[in-house]
Amino acid sequence: MRSLTWKTLESTYLHKGPWATLRTDKCEMPDGRIVPNYYVLEYPDWVNAVALTEDYKVLLITQYRHAAEIVSLEIPGGVIDGDEAPEDAMRRELLEETGFAFDKVELLSVVYPNPSTATNKTYCYLATGGKKVQEQSLDELEEVVVSEHTVEEVKQFLAENKIAQSLHCTSLFYALMRLDNMEL
Template identity: 70%
Template sequence: MTELTWKTCSSTYIHKGPWATLRTDRCEMPDGRVVEDYYVLEYPNWVNAVAITNEGKVLMVRQYRHAANIVSLEIPGGVIDEGEEPLEAMRRELLEETGYQFDDIELLNTVYANPSTANNKTFCYLAKGGIKVQEQDLDEHEHIVVEEYTIAEVKKLLANNKIAQALHCTGLFYALMKLDELR
């Protein structure tokens, strides 16, 4: 098999922040060519979940996303805190964003948002049997509206391009496949 992996010769940090870090790498390709400035965005890893309540409703969250200047309909999720396991982060995010507790949570897939420029991955889950146990417990800069949809309504939203967040579309499609709902 042909070797495709690059060797990182050096890394220089340009910016380090709580949500994103930018570095430039000097790399050597397998054939010896050198890439002088390859920019890499470092982000923490993320989780998201297709969350289905005890009543069979899919929980979605609507919130403003400043970088794209859109109000986005999404599945619940967020950043994995340092030292936190992905499943633990998913339980926490579901509780914080929706007020629902889920005991039946299954990993569907792991994907990279953009592996050409960013190093983080997203763990996508299917959470079933959610029960409302508290009110939302949002971070300082979060304003999230929780909405409930049937599976048929979610499929229609996807078909009509009403869910803009690509990682969330991915999680939804994997969940629909797992639930045998891709018809």
């Protein structure tokens, strides 16, 4: 099979910010054609988790998402800080957003949110054995409501399209497959 990989000839940064960086690449396709302006968003990597408490309840969070202008039902997650290990970031995010600590955090998959335009990855986890150990420790602009649900309720939320965040749906898909193969 012939190579499908493009060669980056040059990159120009249009915006550099803490949450998103925009650059344009000049690329050469395998057949020699030149792509003069391919826009690329550089984001930090993310983590999220399907989090189960000791009594097998799934922790969901509800928060406002301004870009989409929706109140969103989600699983816990967030940005990996600097050179933080993904599992450490996940444990930190779980504790900050929910106040729960977990016995086990298992990596289920690594996915690309949008590989056509963005550079980042999302690490999807299953966290089990959760115990409430503290109150939430939210960032200045976060307002997060935590709720507990049965696995069957979460499946119904998915069936009714009540979870709009696609990366969270992906994690739920992997977690539900894993849970089907586990004895709880």
